[in-house]
Amino acid sequence: MIVVVGSIALDSIETPTDKAEEVLGGSATFICASASRLAPTAVIGIVGDDFPNPYRELFQKWCFDVSGLAVSPGRTFRWGCRYHPDMIHRDTLFTELGVFETFSPLVPAHLRGCPYVGLGNIHPLQQMQVLDQMDHPEWVVADTMKLWIDIAREDLDRLIGRVNALVINDEEARQLTGCISLAAAAEHLLAMGPAAIIIKRGEHGASLHTRDGQFYSPAFPLASVKDTTGAGDTFLGGLVGWIAHQKNCDVETIKQGISIGSCLASFTVESSGVTRLDSISRQEIQARLDGLENLVRVQPFVID
Amino acid sequence: MIVVVGSIALDSIETPTDKAEEVLGGSATFICASASRLAPTAVIGIVGDDFPNPYRELFQKWCFDVSGLAVSPGRTFRWGCRYHPDMIHRDTLFTELGVFETFSPLVPAHLRGCPYVGLGNIHPLQQMQVLDQMDHPEWVVADTMKLWIDIAREDLDRLIGRVNALVINDEEARQLTGCISLAAAAEHLLAMGPAAIIIKRGEHGASLHTRDGQFYSPAFPLASVKDTTGAGDTFLGGLVGWIAHQKNCDVETIKQGISIGSCLASFTVESSGVTRLDSISRQEIQARLDGLENLVRVQPFVID
Numbered sequence: 354m355i356v357v358v359g360s361i362a363l364d365s366i367e368t369p370t371d372k373a374e375e376v377l378g379g380s381a382t383f384i385c386a387s388a389s390r391l392a393p394t395a396v397i398g399i400v401g402d403d404f405p406n407p408y409r410e411l412f413q414k415w416c417f418d419v420s421g422l423a424v425s426p427g428r429t430f431r432w433g434c435r436y437h438p439d440m441i442h443r444d445t446l447f448t449e450l451g452v453f454e455t456f457s458p459l460v461p462a463h464l465r466g467c468p469y470v471g472l473g474n475i476h477p478l479q480q481m482q483v484l485d486q487m488d489h490p491e492w493v494v495a496d497t498m499k500l501w502i503d504i505a506r507e508d509l510d511r512l513i514g515r516v517n518a519l520v521i522n523d524e525e526a527r528q529l530t531g532c533i534s535l536a537a538a539a540e541h542l543l544a545m546g547p548a549a550i551i552i553k554r555g556e557h558g559a560s561l562h563t564r565d566g567q568f569y570s571p572a573f574p575l576a577s578v579k580d581t582t583g584a585g586d587t588f589l590g591g592l593v594g595w596i597a598h599q600k601n602c603d604v605e606t607i608k609q610g611i612s613i614g615s616c617l618a619s620f621t622v623e624s625s626g627v628t629r630l631d632s633i634s635r636q637e638i639q640a641r642l643d644g645l646e647n648l649v650r651v652q653p654f655v656i657d
Numbered sequence: 658m659i660v661v662v663g664s665i666a667l668d669s670i671e672t673p674t675d676k677a678e679e680v681l682g683g684s685a686t687f688i689c690a691s692a693s694r695l696a697p698t699a700v701i702g703i704v705g706d707d708f709p710n711p712y713r714e715l716f717q718k719w720c721f722d723v724s725g726l727a728v729s730p731g732r733t734f735r736w737g738c739r740y741h742p743d744m745i746h747r748d749t750l751f752t753e754l755g756v757f758e759t760f761s762p763l764v765p766a767h768l769r770g771c772p773y774v775g776l777g778n779i780h781p782l783q784q785m786q787v788l789d790q791m792d793h794p795e796w797v798v799a800d801t802m803k804l805w806i807d808i809a810r811e812d813l814d815r816l817i818g819r820v821n822a823l824v825i826n827d828e829e830a831r832q833l834t835g836c837i838s839l840a841a842a843a844e845h846l847l848a849m850g851p852a853a854i855i856i857k858r859g860e861h862g863a864s865l866h867t868r869d870g871q872f873y874s875p876a877f878p879l880a881s882v883k884d885t886t887g888a889g890d891t892f893l894g895g896l897v898g899w900i901a902h903q904k905n906c907d908v909e910t911i912k913q914g915i916s917i918g919s920c921l922a923s924f925t926v927e928s929s930g931v932t933r934l935d936s937i938s939r940q941e942i943q944a945r946l947d948g949l950e951n952l953v954r955v956q957p958f959v960i961d
Binding site: 391438439440534536537540554556558560566567568569570571574575576577578598608609613635638642646647649650651652653 | 743840858860872874880912943946952953
């Protein structure tokens with residue numbers, strides 16, 4: 354069982370080819386849509402009383418428990434962005450926090466014993482508030498973003514010291530550590546506390562760094578990408594989902610979790626919001642997982 | 658047996674931590690230093706009468722044949738650059754072509770039947786001049802750079818149509834094709850003629866794209882990098898060297914060639930010039946090759 358905390362938002366996304374208005378978004382959304390494929394997932398979040406019913410029903414479908422999803426008088430968090438042609442960099446057009454402004458995550462008592470925790474990308478103080486309420490979880494993974502490195506650095510450092518695994522992208526890893534080489538950045542981050550650092554590298558895949566070594570997974574190659582929003586959150590959901598599914602957080606299981614996280618993220622980017630991620634079958638997931646494994650296979654050889 | 662053509666230069670490199678003056682550089686240099694580890698290599702290039710003897714002796718050590726290395730009255734090609742902190746992007750400080758300005762590659766008659774050809778990064782017209790003199794080679798691989806995309810696009814397009822494999826980096830692949838996704842860029846490049854497109858992704862590794870599928874190799878993770886000059890050329894040398902060693906250019910051998918190219922390039926970046934690349938033992942290469950294979954290994958699994 355997994356407890357997930359994060360943002361739930363209505364996203365308005367502009368890409369070079371498309372425009373989506375108030376689709377369901379937010380870190381908790383993508384993590385839940387993803388993790389719930391693999392293990393029972395409970396959500397901790399907040400929405401306004403304008404939260405559309407179809408979106409509420411999605412959470413009820415994904416999550417075995419939505420008692421931690423607070424509904425507050427006011428407006429749901431809304432966010433708008435425009436992607437650059439590279440579909441990686443984006444400009445925020447507006448951020449209307451609404452009820453999210455006063456979000457103080459409350460974990461219902463019956464969920465505090467959940468062994469696995471996914472701390473989606475929100476303020477590190479809010480992430481730690483959840484940790485404070487959990488009762489000795491087995492494994493905690495957290496995501497973060499540039500904003501918190503810029504404005505909440507000390508809180509972020511404390512959060513990093515309290516988790517088993519940190520998921521971060523390559524630019525953030527460099528910014529956080531001042532290191533140029535990602536291998537060096539990972540060493541620096543390991544020294545801050547987590548046993549596992551997972552660096553997301555966009556279309557170049559993801560890497561795992563522990564004190565015992567590294568692992569690299571490619572990203573599933575796609576000819577075109579519709580909307581990359583939520584890809585990183587989906588990745589985290591696949592990772593924590595697999596850990597919870599296996600009831601095991603050893604390195605081999607984390608590697609598998611990275612593979613399945615990469616696989617699920619490759620579906621997320623094929624639509625705006627959760628449309629594609631929510632509609633795929635197990636067979637489609639397994640086929641792409643097998644494809645991912647095949648991408649790196651080469652016959653070993655010896656140079657003589 | 659491999660025929661290699663490219664530039665031979667005296668490089669002056671500034672990095673955030675170091676400064677190297679007139680070290681041996683140029684695409685042909687790194688390709689020969691690399692390929693000659695694996696298969697007999699002949700060089701086609703030009704230097705001035707100021708070319709230092711120790712550098713000439715390096716070519717005599719690496720290459721079974723240096724009759725194609727012309728010495729012309731005048732100055733050897735000199736190039737200077739300063740790297741940005743990311744050790745990827747660099748500013749050219751000066752380019753003094755010297756005798757390279759009038760380089761018209763001449764392949765000695767006894768080398769024209771060589772089955773394998775490595776066209777290092779020089780003007781596509783010069784690359785095609787070499788091709789025009791070769792007698793039905795088995796496999797030809799070419800590298801290029803942004804400069805030729807900018808100023809010699811039509812010549813480059815013709816060159817690409819004449820090679821079996823193109824090695825290019827991710828930014829160049831996007832610039833050449835106008836595609837955002839590298840998978841789409843590779844499709845576009847395959848349609849131009851080559852059966853294999855190899856995209857270099859810096860510290861994110863390299864990928865192979867053919868009509869039958871893709872392959873991804875990570876880069877060997879290094880905590881620090883001294884000087885990335887020549888890494889791409891070294892990579893190409895490892896690739897064509899392995900093809901020639903195996904006398905086989907099928908997809909599996911190309912995959913192995915990419916692995917060994919990545920491996921050799923990881924040594925090049927640990928020093929300025931060819932110092933490190935030239936000094937490593939077979940055991941060191943094999944150890945790193947085995948490490949590279951281990952980086953992507955994960956137990957296959959099924960989601961139920």
